Amino acid sequence: MFQLTELENDALIEIFNIGVGQAAASMSAIVNEAVRMSVPSISFIPRAEAARLLGSNDAVPERICGVSQHYAGAFETEAILMFPEDKSLEIVRLMVGETVPLKELTEMEQEAMCEIGNIMLNSCVGTLANIFQRELQGSLPRYHIGTSDEILNATSAGSQSDSVVLMLHIDFVLEKHQIHGYVAFVLAIAALHDLKDQINLYIARAMGQG
Amino acid sequence: MGSTKTVLIVDDSRVSRMIARQYIAGLHADWIVEEAATGEESLLKARQATPDLILMDVNMPGMGGIAAAEQLRQEFPAVPISLLTANVQTASRERAAAMGIGFMEKPITEARIAQLLATLEAA
Numbered sequence: 001m002f003q004l005t006e007l008e009n010d011a012l013i014e015i016f017n018i019g020v021g022q023a024a025a026s027m028s029a030i031v032n033e034a035v036r037m038s039v040p041s042i043s044f045i046p047r048a049e050a051a052r053l054l055g056s057n058d059a060v061p062e063r064i065c066g067v068s069q070h071y072a073g074a075f076e077t078e079a080i081l082m083f084p085e086d087k088s089l090e091i092v093r094l095m096v097g098e099t100v101p102l103k104e105l106t107e108m109e110q111e112a113m114c115e116i117g118n119i120m121l122n123s124c125v126g127t128l129a130n131i132f133q134r135e136l137q138g139s140l141p142r143y144h145i146g147t148s149d150e151i152l153n154a155t156s157a158g159s160q161s162d163s164v165v166l167m168l169h170i171d172f173v174l175e176k177h178q179i180h181g182y183v184a185f186v187l188a189i190a191a192l193h194d195l196k197d198q199i200n201l202y203i204a205r206a207m208g209q210g
Numbered sequence: 211m212g213s214t215k216t217v218l219i220v221d222d223s224r225v226s227r228m229i230a231r232q233y234i235a236g237l238h239a240d241w242i243v244e245e246a247a248t249g250e251e252s253l254l255k256a257r258q259a260t261p262d263l264i265l266m267d268v269n270m271p272g273m274g275g276i277a278a279a280e281q282l283r284q285e286f287p288a289v290p291i292s293l294l295t296a297n298v299q300t301a302s303r304e305r306a307a308a309m310g311i312g313f314m315e316k317p318i319t320e321a322r323i324a325q326l327l328a329t330l331e332a333a
Contacts, residue, residue, distance in 0.1 A: 026317055030317045096225060100228075108225055111224055111225055114223070115225050119317050126299040126302075127298065129299045129300075130300045138237075138269060140269060140270075196243075196263075
C-alpha cells in the first residue's frame with residue numbers, strides 16, 4: 001500500500017488545507033454566504049473501499065450529484081466534487097438569486113453545478129499547482145448523478161483497477177443552509193508517486209534546499 | 211457618467227454569462243451586453259458588435275479562451291480584454307500578462323465586475 005512519511009503527510013495536509021481554504025472562499029462568494037469548512041481529513045484507500053465508505057456514511061446521502069475534472073501535469077488526478085442530489089437546486093438558487101423562475105432554475109441546474117464545480121475544483125487544484133510551482137491542465141467539468149460508487153466509476157481514473165482514492169473529506173457548513181459537500185481526488189499508483197515527488201520538492205524548498 | 215459602452219461576455223456557462231450580465235446592468239443600465247458561448251462565436255460577435263471590453267473565460271470547448279483572446283487581440287488591438295477564469299494558477303496569470311491582457315479570477319462577483327468596468331467608466 002502507498003505510504004507517506006510523517007513529514008510528507010503533514011506537508012500534504014497543509015497544502016490541501018490551503019487549497020481547501022481557497023475553495024471555501026470561492027464557495028462563499030458564489031452563494032454570498034459565510035461558509036465554514038472543516039480541516040480536511042486525508043486517507044489513501046482503494047477505489048472500491050472509498051465507494052463503500054462513502055456509501056456507508058450516514059452523513060452521505062445515497063444519491064449524489066458530482067462534478068469531476070481531470071487534471072494532468074505535475075501529477076495526474078481526477079478531482080470530484082460531490083453534493084447531495086436533493087441540495088443541488090438549493091445551491092443553484094443561492095448562486096443565481098431569487099429572481100430566476102423555478103422552471104429556468106431547473107433547466108440550468110446541471111450547467112450551474114458544473115460551473116460551481118469548475119470554480120471550486122480549480123480554486124483548490126490551482127492553489128496546489130501554485131504551491132508546487134507547476135502547472136496542472138484541467139479538462140472541462142463533467143456532471144454526474146448516482147451513488148458514490150457509480151460516480152467514482154464514471155470517472156476515467158476511477159475505472160482503472162490500480163486506482164487509489166485520495167479521499168479528502170470536507171464538511172461545508174453554510175450559515176443558513178446545512179449543506180455538506182465532499183471532495184475526492186482519484187489517482188493511479190503512478191500519479192501517487194508523482195504527487196509524492198512534488199511534496200518532497202515542496203519540503204526541500206521549505207527547508208531552503210530547493 | 212460616461213457614454214454607453216458595449217461589453218462582450220464570452221463564457222460557455224450560461225449561468226456565468228447571466229450573472230455577469232446582471233452585475234453590468236446593475237452598474238450601468240444603459241450599457242450594451244453581448245454574449246458568446248464559445249471562442250469561435252466571440253470572434254463573430256466582436257466583428258458585429260465592436261465591443262469596448264471583452265471578458266473571456268478560458269476553459270471552453272473548441273478553440274478555448276486563450277486562442278480566442280490572441281486572435282481578438284490581433285483584430286482589435288485597442289479593445290481591452292480580460293480573462294475571467296476559475297483557473298487561479300500563476301501560470302495563467304503570467305500567460306495573460308505576457309499577452310497584454312487582464313486577469314480576473316472567478317467566481318464572478320459585483321466587486322470584480324465593477325473593477326473591470328472601472329477602466330471604461332472614465333473613457
